[in-house]
Amino acid sequence: QTSDASYTLRELIVANPNIGAEPLLDEFNNCGDIDLLIAMVSNSCCPQELKKTIQDRTHFIFDEYEDDELEELVDAAVTD
Numbered sequence: 001q002t003s004d005a006s007y008t009l010r011e012l013i014v015a016n017p018n019i020g021a022e023p024l025l026d027e028f029n030n031c032g033d034i035d036l037l038i039a040m041v042s043n044s045c046c047p048q049e050l051k052k053t054i055q056d057r058t059h060f061i062f063d064e065y066e067d068d069e070l071e072e073l074v075d076a077a078v079t080d
Helices: 002-015 020-027 034-042 048-055 067-078
Strands: none
Touching: 002 034, 002 048, 020 034, 020 048, 034 048, 034 067, 048 067
16 A cells, blocks of 8 residues: 555656656656656656657567557657
8 A cells, every 4th residue: 555655656746847857857767667657758847858759669668568558658648
C-alpha cells in the first residue's frame, strides 16, 4: 500500500507543470513505468524531445512491453 501511495505521489509530481522540465529530463530516460511516463509526457512542460522518443518508439520501454500495452502512452505523447 505504501508503494501504491508513493507511485501515486510520483505521478502527481511529474504531471505538475510547476516542477519544470529539469526533473522530467532527469527521470525520463531511465523510467520503465508506463503510468509514470504517461504522466510525464502529459505534462505541459514536457520537452518535445522527450515526447519524440515515445512518438518514434525509441525509448527503451518499447523493448519491454508489447505495442498494445503502450497505446495510451503513445497517444499521450502525440496529444498536446
